Amino acid sequence: MSDKSYTPPKIWKWDPNNGGKFANINRPEAGARHEQELPVGEHPFQLYSLATPNGQKVTIMFEELLEAGIQEAEYDAWLIDIQEGQQFSSGFVGVNPNSKIPALMDFSSDVPLRIFESGSILIHLAEKFDAFLPKQGHDRTETLNWLMWQMGSAPFLGGGFGHFYAYAPEKYEYPINRYAMEVKRQLDVLDKQLENNEYIAGAHYSIADMAIWPWYGLLAHGSLYDAGEFLQVQDYKHLQRWTKQILERPAVKRGRLVNKVWGDDEKQLKERHSSEDFKGLV
Numbered sequence: 001m002s003d004k005s006y007t008p009p010k011i012w013k014w015d016p017n018n019g020g021k022f023a024n025i026n027r028p029e030a031g032a033r034h035e036q037e038l039p040v041g042e043h044p045f046q047l048y049s050l051a052t053p054n055g056q057k058v059t060i061m062f063e064e065l066l067e068a069g070i071q072e073a074e075y076d077a078w079l080i081d082i083q084e085g086q087q088f089s090s091g092f093v094g095v096n097p098n099s100k101i102p103a104l105m106d107f108s109s110d111v112p113l114r115i116f117e118s119g120s121i122l123i124h125l126a127e128k129f130d131a132f133l134p135k136q137g138h139d140r141t142e143t144l145n146w147l148m149w150q151m152g153s154a155p156f157l158g159g160g161f162g163h164f165y166a167y168a169p170e171k172y173e174y175p176i177n178r179y180a181m182e183v184k185r186q187l188d189v190l191d192k193q194l195e196n197n198e199y200i201a202g203a204h205y206s207i208a209d210m211a212i213w214p215w216y217g218l219l220a221h222g223s224l225y226d227a228g229e230f231l232q233v234q235d236y237k238h239l240q241r242w243t244k245q246i247l248e249r250p251a252v253k254r255g256r257l258v259n260k261v262w263g264d265d266e267k268q269l270k271e272r273h274s275s276e277d278f279k280g281l282v
Contacts (some may be wrong), residue, residue: 021167038091041076049102051260053214057118058102058144067251119151122207125254131228143201156182166225194238217243
């Protein structure tokens with residue numbers, strides 16, 4: 001064990017210089033830091049997001065609804081640059097007091113409705129359009145089981161493994177090993193589930209797949225944190241099958257690009273206001 005020893009002080013105090021890549025935006029208090037209204041487009045749904053795994057869940061859902069012919073699901077997707085602290089504007093905090101992407105405004109009814117937390121957004125859209133979530137019974141419960149599994153498990157992958165492996169200012173053996181072990185256990189959970197099921201919750205594609213794939217599918221693909229070799233993701237054969245199957249869906253290909261501002265130019269779509277915006281990209 002090579003980690004430096006650390007003795008916590010009696011009372012924790014915030015050090016603005018401690019936090020690595022996100023030290024300039026992380027603070028121990030909530031609320032707006034500057035006044036700025038959010039833009040509003042012409043569609044019933046206004047999404048404020050970034051193409052992180054949590055953001056991709058919702059853009060994939062919107063694109064799947066449109067792919068299914070549900071034109072009432074048209075949406076505008078506005079970029080929220082979390083590196084620049086745009087999630088702390090008064091407008092964004094008004095939609096999501098937790099200052100995390102994605103956040104959604106639904107103007108499709110008489111009373112505008114704010115929805116925050118990606119899982120809540122997926123359930124809202126699924127119920128609104130009666131799609132990708134069974135109405136009742138075993139299949140509904142199983143789908144929600146796996147949606148909640150993702151919501152509870154992904155922080156160990158992102159804020160745990162991803163932070164210490166990819167973003168922390170210094171790399172330490174203990175936290176990387178601790179979270180690598182947990183992530184590999186989670187990959188094994190998914191692999192075993194997919195051994196006897198075509199999709200995460202059973203025989204049908206659902207919001208459970210949309211929630212889990214941007215995190216664990218991209219990890220299995222090797223593109224999340226560039227950790228594929230480190231975690232030996234190729235060993236999870238059933239997860240690999242599912243990962244490739246989901247990746248081939250046209251709506252997934254489109255949804256991955258929305259609010260993306262890094263990587264190859266032809267794989268970025270800063271804002272999305274129409275299906276025409278994808279021309280030349282996918």
